[in-house]
Amino acid sequence: MSAIDKAEKAAERKWWALVAVCLGLFMALLDVTIVNVALPTIQSDLQTDFSGLEWVLNAYTLVFAVALVTTSRLGDIFGRKTLFMLGIAVFTIGSLLCGLSGDITMLNLSRGIQGLGASAMTPLSLAIISATFSGKQRGIAIGIWGGVSGLATGIGPVIGGILVKHIGWESIFYVNIPVGIVAILLSLWAIKQSKDESAARRIDLFGFIAFTVFMFCLIYGLIQVNHEGNGWTSPEVWWMLGISILALFVFIVGELRLKHPMVDPRLFKIPSFTGSAIAAFCLSAGMYALLFNLSIYMQSFLGLDALETGVKLIAFTAMALLFSPLSGALMGKVSPKGLVVVSMALLAIGVYSMSFLSKHNDPAEWIVLLPGFIIAGIGSGLINPPISNLAIGTVPVQRAGMASGMSNVARQMGGAFGVALYGAILSSRFTSLVTDRIQSLQDDQLSESAKGQVIQAIESAGPLVGSNGLAGMEHDMIFQNDPLFDSYREIARASFVDGTIDIIKIAAVILAIGAVLCLVLIRKKDLRH
Incomplete structure (x- = not known):
């Protein structure tokens, strides 16, 4: 094979890598909006209360938020391709378990597994694009990536409505399985391994644990208000919210002392950065x-x-x-x-x-x-x-x-x-x-x-x-x-x-x-x- 043929094949493989990345991103973002229209049907079928239904969304977003920075860091250290494919696999398994769920507890645990997979897929998809493309091609690739993000969010409710009405709520999760398998195979062939060679090979376990406690206690405390006999005056609710505030304080103080923090609180000294975070x-x-x-x-x-x-x-x-x-x-x-x-x-x-x-x-x-x-x-x-x-x-x-x-x-x-x-x-x-x-x-x-x-x-x-x-x-x-x-x-x-x-x-x-x-x-x- 001539050098020209090899160059053409490498160029072609880059765009297939983009397809693989966009498939993973599409699944992760689709499951943020596709579930909304299925909630009343899930509530009726699984006979859950209002707080149980909230966890269908929050189990996903909580795990996603808590693990996102850590999984992104693991990709920098051990290889973005490896972690991205692992994320797709975890997300696909979580989707299968969601569809098989016979009660709300099983469904919410499975949604958490999906969130863990999505926490690797979403940030690493952009990192892989940056490592694969350069110059004008990188701008085109990121534009396509952004378009897929909007498309997934936009058509989620419609796809969810069609599947729920004609097949059943389980199908909104089963649809991820063939897409996930194709994305893994395509990633294995098309994506080149990349790492951040300058990254410190350390994971901020302290930050991960403190932030997890903060987020979980905050959301759990608010959801417990819905439980019969609780309300805003419940000691359980106030204990959870109090622990959440304490964990946030410990997280901020601890991160300021670490050499390689998961999140550097000093960035919030930049007013515009703080403004962007507040807007998000x-x-x-x-x-x-x-x-x-x-x-x-x-x-x-x-x-x-x-x-x-x-x-x-x-x-x-x-x-x-x-x-x-x-x-x-x-x-x-x-x-x-x-x-x-x-x-x-x-x-x-x-x-x-x-x-x-x-x-x-x-x-x-x-x-x-x-x-x-x-x-x-x-x-x-x-x-x-x-x-x-x-x-x-x-x-x-x-x-x-x-x-x-x-x-x-x-x-x-x-x-x-x-x-x-x-x-x-x-x-x-x-x-x-x-x-x-x-x-x-x-x-x-x-x-x-x-x-x-x-x-x-x-x-x-x-x-x-x-x-x-x-x-x-x-x-x-x-x-x-x-x-x-x-x-x-x-x-x-x-x-x-x-x-x-x-x-x-x-x-x-x-x-x-x-x-x-x-x-x-x-x-x-x-x-x-």
Whole structure:
């Protein structure tokens, strides 16, 4: 074989390596959004409560966030190709176990395994591209990588809706198996091994453990608010939140003392870097985490099926997909600060406009959400490129990998925190509103003792059952032949909608705070490269 033929084959193999990398990335990001539309079906099939359903999302994002920096570091030390393929294998096995799950505990443990695999696939995919391509080809490859990221996020709800409606919720996980096998075989052939020869061959176990304790206790504490008998005043909740704060303090102090920390807190001395991290956190907490609750509203309350819900969400994802390339083109002409602040403001306005929800459980009422989906989708598309640019462009070049990892961690933290926070607030508000409205019924309609029994039954069922009008509860002993059952049904539905409106407003406030902080913190002079 001539030297020219070898060069042509090597060039061709590079692009196949990009295909392999994009397949892995596609799977990891698809499973962030594809699950949202399947949640009500999973809840019905596995008979879980609201907190169990939250863990379907948070088990994935928690493990993803905690392990992301460590797995990226392992790839630098032991070989990016090796860790990337291992990540695909772990993710594929986790997907198989998810599909085979017969109860919510098994499903959530399997989602954690998926998250572990995704924590290697996502950051290492970009590192492999950087090591494989150079010059203009690297720019093209990264552009394709970014397009696949947007595509996976955008079509996730639609693919999820089709699979759930026509096959079953298990299929959203089984679909990963053939893709994973192809990605492993293609990676084995096409990707060249690369390492960071200058990387210290040490793993920051202290940072990993302290950060794990911080994240787990924070999210677990918030989710425990949903459990019957807990609430915000529960000692268990406050113990978890207290341990979380302590672990965060220990993590920061410890990382400052280490020579090779997992995360260098000193980077947060750079105002623009801090601004980018806040933007990433608020974007996920204020917008992406809210999709969990909006999906439940559209399916359980309005009565849309999984496919119809996925199609309705296209208004948001299509705008994000269309405006992301425009944002990339604008970055050289408009300051990153301007793009981030305007995007966060659009997201806040779009989310707030969703708070005018209808209490009529007519599927056509989803149209109330459409303007918010469009505005927030534009903001979501515009904000992603400048966040990444600020994260790596405001730190020394040798810290760019760490900065990119920290930006991704901020996103995952925001998503996990938002889902847990909104769940805790929704459960608390649902309980409070149901109690007040049942108590307001006339005593000649319902005795005080009967009111207590009805309140306890509805509160125990939780907001998920409340959202679908106490479906199935009419056969419970306490409600049999009760002429007021239709009144209870309307009280539960109204309480669910009012609680959902409250969390939408809170999400808008989170995004607005993010916009203000970015306006104050981000500075053009901080950009190094």
